[in-house]
Amino acid sequence: MNANALVEKQLVAATQIIEQQLDAEIEKLESLDADDLDAIRRERLAAMKERQQKKQEWISNGHGEYSELCDEKEFFETTKKSENVVCHFYRDQFIRCKIVDKHLNVLARKHIETKFCKINAEKAPFLTERLSIRVLPTLCLVKNGKTKDYIVGFTDLGNTDEFTTETLEWRIGRSAVIEYTGDLLCPPASKPGIKVDIKKKKTIRGGRRGDSDDSDSD
Known part of the structure; x- marks a missing residue:
């Protein structure tokens, strides 16, 4: 097998792995129920609130x-x-x-x-x-x-x-x-x-x- 063919084979293999990972992620998202989605929203909301609190603390310390x-x-x-x-x-x-x-x-x-x-x-x-x-x-x-x-x-x-x-x-x-x-x-x-x-x-x-x-x- 020449060098070009080897590179092409490696690229195909890498592409297949990426596609498999994407398929698994899509399947995982599609399997989420309402409770799972609510939990994700709560986590994101908590993270946003924490970030906002940090911003207020930074501003009070003269940041910006x-x-x-x-x-x-x-x-x-x-x-x-x-x-x-x-x-x-x-x-x-x-x-x-x-x-x-x-x-x-x-x-x-x-x-x-x-x-x-x-x-x-x-x-x-x-x-x-x-x-x-x-x-x-x-x-x-x-x-x-x-x-x-x-x-x-x-x-x-x-x-x-x-x-x-x-x-x-x-x-x-x-x-x-x-x-x-x-x-x-x-x-x-x-x-x-x-x-x-x-x-x-x-x-x-x-x-x-x-x-x-x-x-x-x-």
Whole structure:
């Protein structure tokens, strides 16, 4: 059997399996009685109510807007109140920090499930030392009170100031601190000439060392 015939045979077999699965699912749905349907409706209604309650809780915690934290104490309070936090460490004089601000303003409104905030690195010396932040801008991605990942500068975003909001959204989504519905293995289409490399996600184990000096340039 040649290679083409083998591939065709495998495709036919895969199609048959999918059809069998669909037939079984249709048969299962057709066999549901009124009580089963009522139970499904109740489960969906309960899930909708739970989601609505979560939305109200998120809004009360300042989700849905991109806000500034006053000090380090507020950072710790925020990470305790919100399950998912994206915190931008910035300096006023850095142009690239303003670029990040623009994108995070958009994402904060889109992903109400996550708290988007920023803190002036000069007002947070303890945090910047503890988290080993050496490059600005740096995004600290926190889940359940623990730092899960960092986005340092624009290296993961195509090494350009012209990255899209969708690219940043995808990169944050790879750390599971937002509800990302796209393909995590494939970055969204970037502007012509911009290439985004997919790197294996790292597990954070304490602080990071060896980064370059605190700067907004590569």
